[in-house]
Amino acid sequence: MQDKDDATRPDFLLPREFGTALPTGVVKNAVEKLGRRIANDEYPEGEPIPTEPELAESLGVSKTAVRDAIKVLSGKGMVRTARRYGTRVRPISEWHLLDADVVSWHDATHPRMAQMFIESTELRCIIEPAAAELAAERATPEQVEAILDATSALRPDAVDSSLLYEADCRFHCTILDATGNQMMRQLRPMIMSVLRISYEFGVQTDRGEPVSRKGHLLVAKAIQKKDGTVAKLEMEKMLEANRRTARAYWENKTKFT
Amino acid sequence: MQDKDDATRPDFLLPREFGTALPTGVVKNAVEKLGRRIANDEYPEGEPIPTEPELAESLGVSKTAVRDAIKVLSGKGMVRTARRYGTRVRPISEWHLLDADVVSWHDATHPRMAQMFIESTELRCIIEPAAAELAAERATPEQVEAILDATSALRPDAVDSSLLYEADCRFHCTILDATGNQMMRQLRPMIMSVLRISYEFGVQTDRGEPVSRKGHLLVAKAIQKKDGTVAKLEMEKMLEANRRTARAYWENKTKFT
DNA sequence: CTAAAGTCTAGATACCATGTAAAGAACTGA
């Protein structure tokens, strides 16, 4: 079976048969615990974290599991390990910030989360309008339909916001897919991470009404009409509004580093 | 010390003290061998690759080292492992194509390399003009100087093309840096990977003269003058030319899948 | 006396060898 975490990873993104590439058992648990600790500065940058035997005991797993977990974190650029050097937290500039886990391991109140939120939105303002334009030219009929479906699912009469989140993800991810550019698709997990967080904090909803629901519709219709120029323009407007809202929200909420 | 591979990873990108996050010993060797095999379709997608004991023997390392190597590949989305299921190659759509290793493990003649080349260029045509615009607004004096330096190092009287490659990397990477957006920086390794390959194939040089050297200069000067609009425009022109050249080159060279 | 360079050693991960547990694929029988 799939692990419970996949609740946050809708089916349309992860066909069951492909499974997950990451550890699923005790190692997964260890990865998350250590990842969260590191992301939230519990271990100072540049300093050694506890040794393998110490972590093994404190996490209640074997040395092997700790090693495996640390290897995953290495793969995300968060730590460096070497003989005698120990395992040390690398500078944040080396972290793989396009990795969904690295983003989502941060506490919502962490200053870096605000920064990542703003930066990811800036990146989206660049990528997604262009993606919408390409999608208008290249989307398959099924993709167009999926985008329209997602738009209509953004109705405010949805009971809980998780449905809005799911629809929003489907909207943006399908557009990225529809570019036909496999590299662009790689940004989907990160975008979903950020979206999830913004929904949790209510940034994306305004008294239950999804922010810029009309914007989504305009983009979708432009893609349907294969009008790349309008799709790009409307996506730009939508994200720009998003950006202002988010920026104001987060700037009030937290201070910068 | 650093391993020889770091020849392809110039100092300006990787301050020595940060070291590498990836394995450096026999595991690194195993990762590369397996990674290249998978990237070049030596193991069919969806089918189990040899078991841990078999790989351990054929690679001449212990089972542990094989496990570690496979874990790295899992982290890049290339394989999935499970009990009794074995280790199987995941669909290419799941691979982390923004990872520099995943790109560079492909043989230069692999059809997917052509596809990645075209797709990465498409992505760059979106990202880099916007990055240049932001860089024009935000670049520090040091960064402006670095960009100008890199431009002047693109002189055609450079003896070997590796110097051109290095300068080209410095140019594009510094501009991404200068956006101040940490997420945008994450694209640097992938871009460098693609650049390296295109230099190896001579796509970027025309009888020793770097393609669009004048374009680089125009972008650099615009950034110096803090003229975002011109920087963006010139970067667009430069990459668009790049795209046409590369596309024609690769389409003649290989067939698509 | 001070600072730079060389040496040594403790302490950490890298790797190895082996074993047990567990989970899913494939088979089996109704």
Place this chain on the structure above:
DNA sequence: TCAGTTCTTTACATGGTATCTAGACTTTAG
């Protein structure tokens, strides 16, 4: 078709040895 069984394979545990290097220490040069 479906439920149960088996068996293969990785997941995880245990306990080592090898190797590298940060940091302490020593030596030397100025």
